[in-house]
Amino acid sequence: MGDDSEWxxxxxxxxxxxxxxxxxxxxxxxxxxxxxxxxxxKSPEWGKYLGLIKKFVTDSNVVAQLKGLEAALVFIENAHVAGKTAGEVVSGVVTKVFNQPKARAKELGTDICLMYMEIEKAEVVQDELLKGLDNKNPKIVSTVCHLKRHHCI
Incomplete structure (x- = not known):
């Protein structure tokens, strides 16, 4: 079992x-x-995760990604430094979450976008969502349009 469980x-x-x-x-x-x-x-503990939050939402494993999305949402809701991650995280949500077949992933991705808007990062969210409209994947465009219909952008 050696190497497999060292982590x-x-x-x-x-x-x-x-x-x-x-x-x-x-x-x-x-x-x-x-x-x-x-x-x-304002706990310094939040800072340890600043560079990791995008990885939480873009994980290549669907099971891990769902848990990462949940953790990212709580981070954004509670960390005073969360606004610094808005551009990269929303970009990751648009490209790696909105094309997921799992409804729960899309729901969490939408919640993340809305939470960034709530913490006054609406312009960043808008910019990233609008970039998503240029995507060739119809699932991404459909989800972005859905957000637009709900006056998010």
């Missing part, structure tokens, strides 16, 4: 970047619990 001992942020999808899933689950426990929106 278990890693810190949460390192699990989130691991090459093994089960390690990333575990990391996202731990991050979600951590994000729910942090009561101070």
């Amino acid at each position: 278990i001992k890693l810190p949460t942020d390192q699990k989130c970047e691991h090459k093994v999808w089960k390690a990333r899933l575990s990391g996202y689950e731990e991050a979600l619990k951590l994000f729910q426990r942090i009561k101070d929106e």
